Amino acid sequence: MSQAPASFSAVTPYRPSDAGRSLMVNDKHRQILDGLREISQESSSRGYHAKAVTSAVDGLRGCAFPVNSYLKDGNPNRRCIVYPDFEIEFEVGSYYGGPQTDVSIVDIRIFRSETKTNTRAALWNVTHTENESGSEWKRSRDPESQLKPTPKCSGTENDSIKIGINGFCKNIDHAISMLPSHITRGNETSLGKLKSSGYQLFYIPQSNSYFRAGWSFVRDLGRTSPSDLKSSQILASHMREAHENGLFIEWTSHRGGSKPLTQAMKLLAKQGVNVAGKQKVFLSDHTSSHFEADRARRAIGMNTTDSKWHNSTKGIAQLVGGQIFGGASLACSINELINHTKREELGGKIAVIGSTAIGGGIAINSTYEKIGKLIAEHGVSPALALSVLSVIGKTAIVGVAAASIPSLNENYHNGPQDPIKNLGNKIGKKLIPQG
Structure with missing residues (x-):
């Protein structure tokens, strides 16, 4: 029997009567989870997010770990499960014996405020409005924790959900105004339909200034930054979520957004996910490898029937x-x-x-x-x-x-x-x- 690491010395079984793996927590995380379970009973936005965390924790008792959990480099037992609003870091090991492998919670990190302030990648609903002062694209008040159909878009085969993925931009509002042109491939008729249905933006915060970031892809070709990797993990969780709910999705990336999109597909491929042709991608830029993106999309069963799936504009x-x-x-x-x-x-x-x-x-x-x-x-x-x-x-x-x-x-x-x-x-x- 393995000994629990020193940092887990105070862990004890949490709700030991539940079936599945033994879930171990220390006093701090026990208080957090008990508090979240109480809040989860509320019929409010706060209750919804609390329930998402507790459900994810309970899911760790299962025989297989979620596809959006990732191994920590250099530690074969340490994993982190990534969701848009939170992360749960845990370690696997038979610390208390028995037929099941114990799961010890290392940390629970809540990022709701970061997603609302646009410092963490998140999904936003975007609608189009026209009034006396003009027309504009506007985002929802809060980001979406879950990728789901909207009242004007069902996510079915004939009414797929359109999602844009930004690269370098000034801010989220700048990204919101740019993506419609790329989602509709510059077609005015399609743009008119998009204005009626709205779209969703997977916003990736940009750390560099606008113009500096505009040229950074030359420097960054062939490597993935920690921030891009985190965005890719969150994006992969949404792609997995859409797959599990049978939704039809069209992902369109612009500028550097093609890199996290490609990385997200690679992460899903490692987990053996196959979206069965219900999702497709379009790369409306030239800042990442089309070859790598093509291999990744085929590896997870993306829809590849479109003859044009990237915009290869030449300079x-x-x-x-x-x-x-x-x-x-x-x-x-x-x-x-x-x-x-x-x-x-x-x-x-x-x-x-x-x-x-x-x-x-x-x-x-x-x-x-x-x-x-x-x-x-x-x-x-x-x-x-x-x-x-x-x-x-x-x-x-x-x-x-x-x-x-x-x-x-x-x-x-x-x-x-x-x-x-x-x-x-x-x-x-x-x-x-x-x-």
Whole structure:
């Protein structure tokens, strides 16, 4: 018979009459659990969350541990079961003999305040409202402890629950406003339906500043931070929860959200979970490995019938290489620019034409001169046009991907030219007269 570790020296059986494994607690955790059991009798939000904790503790008596429990590195007996609002750390060992393996509670950590203040990953209901002051996406007052259908979305095959997973952003409200474009793949009809039904956001707090975080994926490729891992564990618990309740879910990640999503699927794969095609993923960014995500989604039985399950928007470097437009006709592009372009979109069009021409092998200086002279007919001075082209063209030459610039990829990209248009329009607004 093993001896209980020193930190468990005061543990004694908790509710020993219950069937299953012996559950061992010390005096502190006994008081916590007794208090939670009393609160769980209340028909209130507080009672609901208390019951969730006590039910999870009782579940540790079973013959198999929950799939959202994870081994601690370097300790084969120490586990932690992760839920959105709380965690239970426990250790397994036959400290008191008998046929069953004892479970000793090491710690019970409640995170309700952290989820409400957006410092811990959590699930939020998001609805769309329109009034005299305009339209906006608004989140629920409190995060959701459980992934469940809403009054306007049943979670059935023909009415699947749409859930967005953010990456780097300014804050939760910024994430809420960005995700609808990606969930609907930039389709206006689908966006209208989403406004009627609402969606859910799995919000992952961002520790870095917005612009710094915008480029951090280059540094972090191939590794998972402790905060991402914790978010992945919480996300995996929701994916497991949806599976157990037979819900149909569409998960859409944006920016760095693809990393926790991929990691969550890997965690479920280790536990042998198979969602039987009732869940699917869409990666609307390029900040993590599509190969790893594909292997993970197949390993847990995700729906893979969609031919397009990630947005592989290419940046300026690929465009300059001619992979998209090749030798597209410069003359036709300039004709469209002169005769069919709104002034506020002029900067974006100039940017794309310049990058396309360079990609087609046309000399940079020659490109600048030709476009500069021709667009003068559109009422814009060649000097201003060349200023726009200079910024775009030189950016293209050094291979910086416009699709990676945070301020250019908030909305869904239907093609590789979108981020370049955005960049050109930003510069154009500063350089080209709009009157």
